[in-house]
């Protein structure tokens with residue numbers, strides 16, 4: 171809805187506040203519920219001290235609706251209405267204040283960004299919408315509220331219709347399929363709690379700096395995903411001889427460096443990888459239909475893999491005998507190292523083992539006495555077997571693992587300890603997984619900044 175700023179001024183003599191009955195009448199008229207009855211949503215209100223001047227920030231279908239609501243104010247003074255926009259809309263317009271074309275095919279970037287800001291997401295870019303969650307906000311429940319789940323998009327967020335939607339499965343199959351959402355819902359439903367982490371999480375901590383989204387540590391979140399096992403759908407389609415690879419195609423596309431024509435967001439997996447990971451075609455996130463930014467109406471979830479594999483707005487699966495050669499498979503999401511003077515590379519696959527400290531927060535003031543140090547830990551290669559914590563460079567102490575152990579979801583951990591001395595307290599946490607992997611002091615630098623699982627360190631103050 172359009173946004174407006176209202177400025178109402180009156181003289182000291184006509185000020186209704188001095189007259190209890192009129193003052194109260196106006197208060198009631200300007201209340202949220204009364205405004206809503208007039209079709210006006212009040213987002214904020216304040217009276218400037220000492221100037222008989224009232225400001226309102228409101229939403230209304232159009233200015234006429236708003237003017238009708240403001241009639242009582244016009245009787246006692248002056249009313250000025252200015253068309254306005256949110257800061258998110260201003261930033262998404264590139265600063266010229268002209269709203270971005272609200273195309274019916276894409277989510278309005280300013281609205282999507284505003285929702286993310288209101289949920290507490292730290293925005294990295296508006297269009298495409300990228301934002302991370304706060305590390306202290308990771309802890310709380312087994313999963314996270316959907317609104318606080320980090321957002322990573324390469325292109326505009328497509329508005330895929332649910333009635334017209336079909337998932338097509340073609341290529342080397344016996345029976346090409348075109349499944350509606352209703353048909354997918356009629357198949358056996360499975361739920362899995364799965365942690366998604368962007369391969370670039372922690373990128374901004376690499377030194378020297380690398381290009382790409384400057385993620386802090388909050389490009390990771392956990393949800394319970396519900397949908398249909400990918401293998402079940404593949405069995406229905408029936409694989410033809412030679413079938414060994416799959417390409418997953420998202421509905422989104424855009425222009426990328428070095429390519430003249432727009433590319434689709436596409437990723438591949440081998441059939442073995444699909445079976446090993448128990449990949450899911452998910453339509454629900456924490457019991458709610460997927461939101462548009464997270465892939466409505468259907469996304470792939472590949473447990474254990476960096477989240478680039480979990481293609482959103484999935485519309486097509488193509489079965490082939492050759493690995494997927496798409497841009498985001500072949501040109502991006504590779505580790506590029508220089509080892510002993512030799513260039514080496516490897517594709518980004520499983521998430522590295524990693525622990526994050528959610529409490530205390532960086533710079534937090536802690537009273538002396540007993541405290542709980544808490545956080546989460548996860549790995550793509552297995553479940554977490556231990557988390558060790560070191561205080562002020564002291565010996566590693568085993569933290570307690572809390573809650574269920576799940577294969578591809580993060581594990582909570584905590585260490586209860588006593589703080590006797592005041593001053594800085596540096597907490598470090600290091601996870602080890604059941605595959606025997608643990609975290610390096612400093613993750614190996616790579617050109618595109620993927621897989622940074624350096625040991626997390628937080629410094630608080632004991633007072």
Ligand SMILES: Nc1nc2c(c(=O)[nH]1)N[C@H]1C(S)=C(S)[C@@H](COP(=O)(O)O)O[C@H]1N2
Pocket residue numbers: 319320321322323324325366367368369419420421422435463464465477478479480481482483
């Ligand atoms: N279709 C499509 N799928 C996608 C992406 C995308 O840009 N388009 N981004 C990928 C990347 S890099 C990540 S980290 C995750 C982010 O998922 P989220 O936004 O639900 O957190 O989606 C993956 N799937």
Ligand SMILES: [Mo]
Pocket residue numbers: 322367368369370477478
């Ligand atoms: Mo990502």
